[in-house]
Amino acid sequence: MPFEPLTQYPDHLALEEDVLAWWDDEAIFDRLRERNSGGPTFSFMDGPITANNPMGAHHCWGRTLKDVFQRYKAFRGFDQRYQNGFDCQGLWVEVGVERSLGLNSKREIEEYGLAEFNERCKERVAEFAEIITEQCRRLGMWMDWDNDYYTFSDTNIEYIWRFLKECHARGWLYKGHRSVEWCPRCGTSLSQHELINSYEELTHPSLYVRFPIKGREGESLVVWTTTPWTLPANVAAAVKPDAEYGLTGEGDWWAVERKADAAFVRRVRGEELVGLEYEGPFDSLPAQQGVVHRVIPWDDVTLSEGTGIVHIAPGCGKEDFELSRVHDLPVLMPINEAGLFYESYGEFEGRSTEDVEKPVVVELERRGRIVEAGSIIHRYPVCWRCATPLVFRIADDWLIRADEIRQPMLDANATVKWTPDFYSKRMDDWLRNMDDWNISRRRYFGLPLPFYPCNSCGRITVIGSVSELRERATGGLDQLKELHRPWIDEVPIACECGAEVRRIQEVGDAWLDAGIVPFSTLGWQNPEWIERGYATGAAAGLTGADLPDHAYWEKWYPADWVSEMREQIRLWFYSQSFMSVTLTGRSPYKSVLTYEKLLDEHGREMHRSWGNSIDAAEALQNIGGDVIRFMFCEHVPSQNLKFGYAPAGEIRRRLLTLWNSAKFFVDYANIQGFEPGGEAPSELQPLDQWLLERTEQLVAEMTEAYERYWTPALTRSFESFVDDLSNWYIRRSRRRFWAGDEVALWTLWHALVRLVQTIAPVMPFLADFLWRTLRADDAPESVFLQPWPDVRQTDAGLLAEVAEVRRVVELGRQARGDAGLKLRQPLRRLVVQGAGPAQAHADEIAEELRVKEVEFGPVDATELRVKPNLPVLGPKLGKELGAVRAALQAGKFEQLEGGGVRVNGRDFTSDEVIVERGAREGWALAEDHSLTVAVTTELDDELRREGRVYDLTHRLNTMRKEAGLALTDRVQVVVQESDADLLEYEDRIKDEVLATEIVVGKVTEPQITKA
């Protein structure tokens, strides 16, 4: 049966849709899983993607890497789980729903109703889970799509409850009364890991304000602040005890260092100011009644900005709050959860921190308290979800102590193999610096924290499972449709003291949801396998995932491999590890592949609002899965990736060489009626032997790259092989294909099927398409059902030999190109210096480079050119320079040891002259570190005539193609009279263009007609 002919160019998009439909129709993935079932296991754990939006182009990066290595492991016969995960609750989803409903505060959510709000959140998750699934399929990702895990399932929640109960049992759980970063729009505090990378350049006021010192008429402390809204909550001013402070003629106290040009009338050390009382900026506010404002000492006062005197408002700043504990200062908290002023703040009541900026300044101005008012642009933290600038509030949050788990987590991380390996240190750094884990959020659609503090006895009960909840509940169970608010809030429990207690209202940090999945999805400590047992609560109906039993967990835990972006070090890699080390003392993953950020093709961050972001749907529609995947794979993962249509087009162009090679094979194989399959023929020529070895080398290189999760080596090996295949093997074997040589056809076929298979994990569509075109009848229908080829020892000598020949040829081309001599122009002589095994291939080199003679030996085609180094020699020589320059130009110089030269009896050092090695007149030269190749550039009549013969055959062959002739069609040729002299080479021309006859005619350009 002939091979299906290939079109001139691949239509990637149409081809991919065809392959996708074919995979479905033939259930290729199911058959693959069936084949590998019961084999050795490869455990991959998917980090959940938030089902809150369609995928962005950046999501395709991780999804590509995950699929590449799962496909490779499947080739190797590994049994795998293929479970995809969706992150379903927490702020992402809530804010998405708020926007779609037009709600903009917590009050509005509560008015809308928690039960309804919960339903909308679930609908949103279901909607986007479906969209994401479709996009992943289009990218070529093979997963068990009907059995995803959804982190809002009751089962997932129960597993987190168990973890929290364990933390409580170890005494790690506590309620912190602290100053925290707070988003006034979301109405909740944020955790350490939510703050990194969420800074923006913002413009804020910059105010220098006077605090008049009591009992010292005319003297004031001057403080600097960029947050005027905190001034109504001022209770103290801090100075650096050992710094010098000065009093200006205007009566203002500053740190001397901050006002160096001032003429101070008095100077004291900071400690001498400590204890002074001053008038606060807003003493008349009800909230300020009874507050005594004093100067306090603080070693950390900075002298690099401000005035060296710091305004302290313990209710509005982290360090301020710490100082309030040391100095027993009153804590005034001016704003509520929504960031609005409380009523004890007089005219500011009900206004936002931004709204009070102006009245604060106006009022202080009126009282002559402003020294200077301007503005400042600085980096300021914003909410990672809604971009609202954060403020500080004092809040009661629930935290898990990190100190005891820190070292065990570091130990666990030491067992993990990170790729690239330096990320291991990044993880260590994060672990060494991690604060206690703030796990509570004052929100609605999230993990209900199962904490029941008792007001009567002070005990905190932590519920660890649904059955425990049922046992302890004093009511409300019949309305508990799932473990979410509002229903869970209606189930009080009995405290051990007998009192009825209610759950705290807070929900959990979403990273608890994702961090527990190595337990919740694998059935840790679950006595009996429960079918569809994971599909509980909010996840019911969305997935068919089972809750496996403990034996299954033993089999699949820990994951052999996980892969997520670097940011996940402080997120999923961290939360997973925290929970796993707590529960099992082990790392949840053995190896990690991580990668950096996706930027636009000009290297800017992608933002929807900048109009430069590309979402996954758009990328898949316009670029297609294979090219996107190739782009991610060839990229070094520790660098940011520039994604866009131009780089994609470049890859598509490069991939043409593979297509053209396959098409070349198919065309000639069909002419010959070649039957694929079988073993290597016995009468292999040296070039065939080389290609077989080169193919084995490809298999070895690709296998090694997959084994170490290093995709850039995959695409590099692939491209270098394609280049060897097309630009050496096929190029050098053309005549054999024209003659229908079966040995050459077999060798090329074999190389192509191996190539297609080894790149298949990277480009599954194109690979399977070509496999189906090329495969032997007895081979599996899909490349993915074909076992991975064995890695064989290769003939390193032979490979090195041809590699060197190719280098010589490459340098020869380069030399010709530099001299402006096109490859069709034959040349007289080529000299190669430094070649080893390539010496046995003089004929091939001569043919490839169109030279008459090839010599191996020292290249005597260079000369030294020496020029004066003008900036150095100019001033030194003055008028003499001209003479030296002329002598150098004329070559009248002597080389000295150390790189210098002697000219006109004077010595110059290597710094004083510029020495260049160049080709001598009549030669062109190219070299790399060990090889030098030189060609003569002079042409004689014979060479010129031969050059014209090559031009003519090239032209005729182009005409053949343009006329749409079949490869085997013969032609008659008429050439111009001016080319009559070329008939000296008639036979050669006939051969090259499949001509039956060549005649000279009165034509203005050559003509061909089908014979």
Ligand SMILES: [Zn+2]
């Ligand atoms: Zn927010």
Ligand SMILES: [Zn+2]
């Ligand atoms: Zn109690």
